[in-house]
Every structure is written in structure tokens, then in C-alpha cells.
Amino acid sequence: MTVERPASYIGGEPNSVLKEDGSFDVRMAMCFPDTYEIGMSWNGLSILYNILNKTKHTYMERVFAPKKDMQAAMKERGLPLYTLETKTPVRDADIVGFTLQYEMSYTNILSMLDLAGIPLTTAERTENDPLIIAGGPCAFNAEPLADFFDAVLVGDGEELLPEFCRVYAECKNIGLSKHDSLLRLQKLQGVYVPSFYEPVYDNDGRYVRMEKKEPSAPDRVVRAFLSDLNSVDYPECTINPLTEVVQERAVCELFRGCTRGCRFCQAGMIYRPVRERSKEKNYHYAVQQLKNSGYGELSLLSLSTSDYSQFQPLMTDIIGYCKDKKISVSLPSLRLDNFSFKILDEIQGMRKTGLTFAPEAGTQRLRDVINKNITESDILGAVDKAIELGWNSVKLYFMIGLPTETDEDLEGIADIARKIMDLARAKNNGMRGRFSVSVSVANFVPKPFTPFQWIPQNTPEEFARKHDLLRNKIRSIKGVTLHYHESFVSTLEAVLARGGRDLCAVIKRAWELGCSFDSWTEHFKEDAWRTALKECGVGQDHYTLTGLPVGAPLPWEIIDSGVSEEFLIREYNKSLKEQTTPDCRHNCNGCGIDRYTECRSKGILK
Amino acid sequence: MNRYVLRFTKKGNMRFISHLDLARLFKRAVRKGGINVGFSNGYNPHELVNIVQPLSLGYESESEYYEIDTIDPYDPQKLSATLNEAMPEGLKFFDSVQTERTSDNLSNKTSCALYEAVFGLKSDACMPDLTQFLDQERIFITKKDKKTKKPVEKDIKAFINELSADVREDGAVALSMMLRCASNETLNPGKLLQSMFKYYNLDVNIEDCRVTRIDLFSEDAQGRLVPLHETLRVL
Numbered sequence: 001m002t003v004e005r006p007a008s009y010i011g012g013e014p015n016s017v018l019k020e021d022g023s024f025d026v027r028m029a030m031c032f033p034d035t036y037e038i039g040m041s042w043n044g045l046s047i048l049y050n051i052l053n054k055t056k057h058t059y060m061e062r063v064f065a066p067k068k069d070m071q072a073a074m075k076e077r078g079l080p081l082y083t084l085e086t087k088t089p090v091r092d093a094d095i096v097g098f099t100l101q102y103e104m105s106y107t108n109i110l111s112m113l114d115l116a117g118i119p120l121t122t123a124e125r126t127e128n129d130p131l132i133i134a135g136g137p138c139a140f141n142a143e144p145l146a147d148f149f150d151a152v153l154v155g156d157g158e159e160l161l162p163e164f165c166r167v168y169a170e171c172k173n174i175g176l177s178k179h180d181s182l183l184r185l186q187k188l189q190g191v192y193v194p195s196f197y198e199p200v201y202d203n204d205g206r207y208v209r210m211e212k213k214e215p216s217a218p219d220r221v222v223r224a225f226l227s228d229l230n231s232v233d234y235p236e237c238t239i240n241p242l243t244e245v246v247q248e249r250a251v252c253e254l255f256r257g258c259t260r261g262c263r264f265c266q267a268g269m270i271y272r273p274v275r276e277r278s279k280e281k282n283y284h285y286a287v288q289q290l291k292n293s294g295y296g297e298l299s300l301l302s303l304s305t306s307d308y309s310q311f312q313p314l315m316t317d318i319i320g321y322c323k324d325k326k327i328s329v330s331l332p333s334l335r336l337d338n339f340s341f342k343i344l345d346e347i348q349g350m351r352k353t354g355l356t357f358a359p360e361a362g363t364q365r366l367r368d369v370i371n372k373n374i375t376e377s378d379i380l381g382a383v384d385k386a387i388e389l390g391w392n393s394v395k396l397y398f399m400i401g402l403p404t405e406t407d408e409d410l411e412g413i414a415d416i417a418r419k420i421m422d423l424a425r426a427k428n429n430g431m432r433g434r435f436s437v438s439v440s441v442a443n444f445v446p447k448p449f450t451p452f453q454w455i456p457q458n459t460p461e462e463f464a465r466k467h468d469l470l471r472n473k474i475r476s477i478k479g480v481t482l483h484y485h486e487s488f489v490s491t492l493e494a495v496l497a498r499g500g501r502d503l504c505a506v507i508k509r510a511w512e513l514g515c516s517f518d519s520w521t522e523h524f525k526e527d528a529w530r531t532a533l534k535e536c537g538v539g540q541d542h543y544t545l546t547g548l549p550v551g552a553p554l555p556w557e558i559i560d561s562g563v564s565e566e567f568l569i570r571e572y573n574k575s576l577k578e579q580t581t582p583d584c585r586h587n588c589n590g591c592g593i594d595r596y597t598e599c600r601s602k603g604i605l606k
Numbered sequence: 607m608n609r610y611v612l613r614f615t616k617k618g619n620m621r622f623i624s625h626l627d628l629a630r631l632f633k634r635a636v637r638k639g640g641i642n643v644g645f646s647n648g649y650n651p652h653e654l655v656n657i658v659q660p661l662s663l664g665y666e667s668e669s670e671y672y673e674i675d676t677i678d679p680y681d682p683q684k685l686s687a688t689l690n691e692a693m694p695e696g697l698k699f700f701d702s703v704q705t706e707r708t709s710d711n712l713s714n715k716t717s718c719a720l721y722e723a724v725f726g727l728k729s730d731a732c733m734p735d736l737t738q739f740l741d742q743e744r745i746f747i748t749k750k751d752k753k754t755k756k757p758v759e760k761d762i763k764a765f766i767n768e769l770s771a772d773v774r775e776d777g778a779v780a781l782s783m784m785l786r787c788a789s790n791e792t793l794n795p796g797k798l799l800q801s802m803f804k805y806y807n808l809d810v811n812i813e814d815c816r817v818t819r820i821d822l823f824s825e826d827a828q829g830r831l832v833p834l835h836e837t838l839r840v841l
Contacts, residue, residue: 294638
């Protein structure tokens with residue numbers, strides 16, 4: 001065969017939607033800027049695909065980034081990028097939407113537009129080109145991609161996207177120009193039209209303020225809020241890929257948002273407030289998805305699964321359904337209290353996979369700084385119990401480069417691993433047996449809309465020094481392995497995450513220099529990225545080393561995430577004083593989200 | 607436990623589905639259809655199902671075989687109908703029987719596969735008589751060594767049972783190939799085509815050949831080749 005995995009380019013999967021009668025007004029090409037195997041595992045696609053294809057006005061079709069061999073084959077044959085459902089050229093769609101899930105997928109957006117034969121920037125495109133839009137978590141700061149998108153949808157998409165498509169269908173049917181359509185679309189809460197604004201920079205290349213070019217554009221764009229998860233459809237039926245994808249399983253999102261308030265966590269801030277789906281609905285969707293797919297695995301998704309208010313009764317029902325059908329249940333993001341253990345023991349039975357903890361930092365002091373409210377005795381107590389129940393591997397997740405971190409905190413990482421091994425040995429008559437601990441350290445990337453949005457990031461050299469230090473500490477502990485990431489990738493993530501519009505040129509230049517699939521180690525081109533930054537005169541230091549002074553203008557300030565800046569500053573100051581903030585369910589911490597939408601979790605456990 | 611043998615076709619875009627992906631797709635269809643399939647014993651129990659001989663990526667088929675052991679008895683026709691409900695376009699179960707449950711599966715009974723390859727020739731070329739090619743003392747193909755990954759030459763003369771060409775009215779050539787297809791020795795028809803094109807200096811791109819597996823065959827006591835479905839002991 002000319003290309004690897006041809007099955008990812010043919011469509012026709014069971015449960016994919018064909019709207020053959022052409023009765024829709026808008027054809028939307030939903031693009032995931034990475035491979036089929038990764039994109040098909042994204043739950044948001046199932047949610048939006050289901051909702052949009054139930055509307056009369058819109059037909060949503062899927063597009064993924066073809067791998068490099070397929071891109072070359074398509075170029076050689078003059079075959080433009082097409083949708084999987086109907087093989088329609090993407091350039092013939094009315095709306096082309098990209099999801100922004102992670103920064104290192106950005107160059108693939110340019111590859112896909114190029115492969116589709118669509119001019120890259122808003123300025124170059126004409127009335128004959130589709131409307132190019134974006135959404136997803138990274139859309140909260142889409143400035144580094146602002147030149148490429150006609151509109152950016154910020155916040156929950158379940159209600160906003162169908163409304164956007166409906167309004168655009170109206171605009172299209174009465175023959176409005178793109179500009180006039182955008183004037184209407186920007187009235188929807190959560191819609192940001194980058195070309196209606198222009199950032200102003202000072203002589204040092206620092207962002208100063210946003211200037212409006214279109215008088216009717218809002219001063220700030222407030223994100224879209226879905227007030228009730230129960231009021232929108234969740235898929236009962238998901239597309240079953242014909243070739244193996246990363247996550248091949250039924251997925252039920254129990255709730256959105258998180259009350260824990262970890263200060264490094266962007267998801268915990270931008271998905272506020274907590275919105276639960278009812279136990280009955282969750283059970284219904286989980287069972288329907290299993291029935292309609294034939295999957296042998298169910299994953300219950302959320303940011304902190306055991307915080308679901310109906311966790312115990314729901315799990316009892318779900319385990320009752322899955323047990324004799326040999327369906328395995330996975331529970332990511334679980335806090336290991338007694339009940340969770342009972343559940344895990346029951347669902348994993350004889351085949352115990354690894355147990356995962358995310359202490360994130362090596363000492364209690366640093367965990368207080370980041371507000372990760374888990375103690376060493378929590379971890380050791382849980383491990384103790386896990387060993388008794390028969391687990392023999394533990395995974396630990398940490399971050400390095402956190403604010404105020406010292407080498408002592410790094411040594412704390414090795415200490416936790418050592419204490420776990422000691423515990424395992426003590427429980428096993430002094431023998432290690434098959435017990436193992438895997439330590440993964442991620443390089444901390446400060447993200448916008450978090451209390452750490454201002455802080456400087458470690459340099460790649462500093463990260464490398466810390467990796468060495470950890471390697472030396474951990475090498476001597478038998479049974480413990482260490483995993484870490486490429487440092488410059490993390491630098492780039494921070495640059496792109498906190499970048500302004502001056503980065504559009506950098507991304508374009510890097511792409512011209514051959515960068516794509518940057519999240520794939522084998523494709524990442526450090527030199528090309530460095531060249532692009534240099535050529536475009538963007539000092540990466542602006543965005544990484546020096547950090548940003550609290551109170552200074554932020555390149556992404558045009559977006560209002562719902563969480564107030566006062567709250568973020570308060571949390572930042574508390575972190576420096578090593579003060580923790582309680583879970584919102586114990587006490588409302590005044591994040592400001594209730595200025596826009598009802599928060600049902602404040603103080604409910606008081 | 608009950609054993610069923612189901613035949614299916616694999617056509618159109620489904621030629622791009624690999625053997626392992628197909629196995630996964632069928633297992634999901636079994637689960638989705640609520641079929642009470644048997645499981646192996648052991649630490650990692652797996653479904654008692656078997657796709658009889660893997661079909662290489664890119665080829666279509668008129669007749670593939672799927673074996674399935676179930677705990678409950680089923681009407682064989684209903685079983686294929688249930689699975690068909692979960693099949694994408696291009697995959698279809700069409701003939702199903704209940705057979706005796708032996709420790710052996712059909713993979714071990716298969717000895718040959720019949721393929722048809724259709725391709726066009728350049729206007730100035732004509733299809734040569736294949737006698738000369740077949741009369742070579744040895745017929746070589748190049749394949750990758752499984753361990754070293756280096757290309758090695760292999761004599762496959764013994765793997766060719768029959769080879770004949772038929773030039774159709776539209777000028778396309780239809781090549782009929784009965785080739786060895788057993789668990790330990792298998793000849794991929796594409797490899798034979800490449801070897802033959804090279805021998806006669808024919809300028810044909812292997813990717814432009816449409817290859818279809820017609821059926822799988824078993825050898826009877828007299829050494830005759832019989833289609834697998836005719837050898838089944840139907841209950």
C-alpha cells in the first residue's frame with residue numbers, strides 16, 4: 001500500500017451520519033488538527049457531532065490531519081483535503097471549524113488549510129472561501145492564531161455552536177457578506193471576531209492594549225456558559241472507528257468543572273462552575289453507548305470523578321450492568337478514598353492495572369503553594385491499602401518548575417517514591433517482589449486564566465538540570481523508573497499558550513520551515529522553531545523567562561473566562577504565602593463565576 | 607458450546623481494513639448483537655472466534671470464513687443477520703451453518719486460496735502466454751526477512767498450483783491464481799504478480815491491480831482441492 005493505515009481515510013464507519021437529501025443549509029467541516037487515531041478519541045467530537053447532526057440546518061462532517069505519507073500522496077495526485085462522510089472538498093464547506101485542544105497541534109491547522117486549498121489568513125480569503133472558526137480550551141487564548149480564524153467560539157459549545165450555525169445559515173440564505181454575517185454572529189455570547197480588534201504593542205514588543213476596529217464589537221467577549229448539562233443531548237450512539245484508535249470505548253462525562261481549585265490547572269478554572277448530569281441520565285447514556293457500539297470498556301469522565309455527588313449509587317448501578325457482560329470500567333481522575341478503593345477493587349478484580357496518583361509536587365509546602373490538597377499520609381495510606389488488595393504497580397505524576405520550587409522539593413519527589421517502595425518491601429517480608437513505581441514528571445507550563453498566568457517558566461536548561469538531579473536521586477532506588485519530557489517543547493507550549501497576536505507570524509514561519517505534528521517526538525523540529533522565533537523577532541523570553549507583572553495588560557484579556565481577575569490575583573498572592581484555599585463545596589471562595597451563571601456547588605458540604 | 611461457520615464478503619473500501627481491525631470490528635458486532643459468545647479460560651479470557659485466513663490489506667474477497675463458538679444455540683441464518691446489522695457497507699455475511707465443534711479450526715484445514723487479479727496493459731503491450739514463466743526451474747520473489755528486515759529472495763514455485771490469464775473484451779487482463787495458503791506457508795498474490803511483471807517486462811503498477819480472493823480451499827483425501835464450505839460437516 002502507498003499509505004499506512006488507509007482505513008483512517010475512508011469514512012463509512014458504523015453510526016457515522018449521512019445526510020444525503022441535501023436538506024441542510026450549512027455544511028460544516030469539523031477539523032481535528034491531528035491524526036484520526038487521536039481525534040476520534042476526543043469526546044467533544046462525539047458530543048458536537050451528535051447535537052449538530054440532529055439540527056435541520058447543519059450537516060457536520062469530520063476531517064482529521066492526514067499523516068505525512070498521505071499528505072504527500074494527496075499533493076502528488078492533486079487531491080484536496082476532503083470530509084470523511086461525503087468526501088466533499090473541505091474548501092466547499094460553508095464553515096470549517098478547528099478544535100484547539102493543545103498548543104502543539106497548531107501547525108497542523110495550517111497544513112490542513114493548505115491541503116484544502118484555502119488561503120491561510122482571514123485577510124487573504126474571499127467571499128468564496130468558507131468561514132474558518134475555532135473552539136476548544138485553547139480558544140480562550142486564540143491570539144497566536146488570530147490571523148487565521150474569522151471567528152473564535154469561547155466556552156461550552158453545546159448551545160453556542162448550533163446557534164452559531166443557525167445564525168450563519170440565515171445570513172447565508174439572505175446573501176449577507178462575511179463581514180456582515182460576522183457582525184451578527186458576534187452578538188452571540190462567546191463569539192470573538194479577531195479581525196474586529198487590533199492589539200497595540202510598545203517599542204519593546206510588549207502587548208499594551210486591544211484597539212477596536214469595529215465600533216459595535218464588545219469591549220470584552222464573555223465565554224459561553226451551558227447552565228445545565230441535563231438540558232442538552234449527550235450521544236447515545238458514537239461512531240465506531242474501523243481501525244484502532246487511541247481510546248476505543250464508551251465515554252460518559254459525569255459532570256463538567258471542578259471545585260478543587262488547583263492553582264496550576266486551567267481546566268479547573270475555565271470549565272467552572274461544576275455542572276452535574278443526573279445519575280439517571282449518566283446511567284442511561286453509558287448503557288446506550290455500550291449497547292450501540294459493542295465496546296468492551298466504559299470510561300467515566302470528569303476532572304475529579306469521585307467528587308460526583310451521586311458517585312456511589314451510580315457506580316453500584318453501572319457495575320451491576322457491566323460485571324457479567326465482561327465490560328471493564330475505567331475511572332480516570334479518582335481520589336482514593338475508601339469507597340473508591342472498594343469500587344476499583346471490584347471493577348479491576350483479578351486483573352489489577354496500575355494505580356495512579358498525582359501529588360504534582362514533592363513536598364507539602366509546594367503542594368500548599370499549588371493548592372493540591374493531598375498529603376503524603378493520604379498517598380502512603382492509599383498505597384498501603386492497595387498493596388493489601390493486590391496491586392503491584394503505582395504511577396506517580398509530578399510537575400517541575402512550579403513557582404517557588406527549590407531542589408528540596410525535587411528531592412521530595414524521590415522521597416515519596418522511596419517511601420512507597422519501602423512500604424511495599426515491608427509488606428512483603430522485606431522483598432520487593434514484582435512491585436514497581438513509575439514516576440512521571442511534566443515540565444510546568446503556566447496557562448492563561450489561572451492564578452499562575454503571570455509566573456516565569458523555567459528555561460530548558462533549568463528543566464534539564466532538574467531532570468538530571470531527579471535521575472541521580474532516583475537511580476539508586478530499585479524498582480522506581482523516571483519519565484520526563486523534552487524541555488524545549490514545554491518552552492514552546494508556554495510561548496504559544498500565553499502568546500499574543502505577534503505569534504501568528506512565528507507559527508506560519510515554523511510551518512513553512514517544515515514544522516507539523518509537533519506533539520510527535522519524531523516530527524518535532526526544535527531548530528526550525530528557534531529559527532522562526534528569531535526571524536520574526538519575537539523574544540520567547542517575553543513569554544517565558546520574565547513572566548508578566550501582576551496587573552500588566554495580558555494579551556488574552558479580551559476574553560472574560562467568567563473567573564474574575566481579582567480572584568486570580570488573590571489566589572496568586574496566597575500561593576506565594578503557601579496558603580491553601582478550600583474546595584468550593586466547603587466554602588465559596590468568590591471566584592466570580594456566579595456573576596454570569598448559577599453555581600450550584602458553593603458551600604454545599606459546609 | 608456450539609460452533610458456527612459464517613461466510614462473508616469484503617468489498618469496496620473495506621479492502622482497506624486490516625485483519626486485526628476486522629477482528630476487532632467483528633468482536634464488537636458480536637457484543638452489540640448480544641450474542642452469547644464463548645470465552646477461553648485463563649488469565650486473559652478472549653472470545654472464541656476466528657477469521658480463518660488473514661486477507662492482505664488492499665484485497666477484496668468473495669468468500670471469507672468466520673468461526674464462532676457460542677454458549678447458547680442460535681439459528682445460523684439469524685446469527686449472520688444479527689452481525690450484518692452492525693456491518694459497514696462492503697462487509698456482508700451471507701452463508702452460515704452450524705458445524706461439529708472440533709478442537710481444530712478451519713485455518714488448519716485450509717491449504718490454498720483462489721485469487722483473481724484484474725489489470726490493464728499499456729496499449730502497445732499484449733499479455734504473453736504464461737508457460738515460459740511457469741516452466742522456470744525456480745520462480746523467485748523478494749520479500750522482507752522477518753528478523754533482519756532485509757529483502758531476501760525466495761523460490762515460490764511450489765506455492766503456485768495454477769496460474770492462467772484471460773484477456774477480456776475491454777482489453778483488461780484477468781489473472782486466475784490458485785496459490786498455497788496454509789498457516790505455515792502462504793503466497794501473497796501481489797508478490798507473484800510483481801515477479802511475473804518483471805519476468806515479462808510488463809509496465810504495470812502493482813497498485814493498479816484489483817485483487818479479489820474468490821474462495822479458500824481444502825485438500826481432500828485424493829488430493830483434490832475443494833472449496834472450504836463444501837467440506838463442512840453441517841449439523
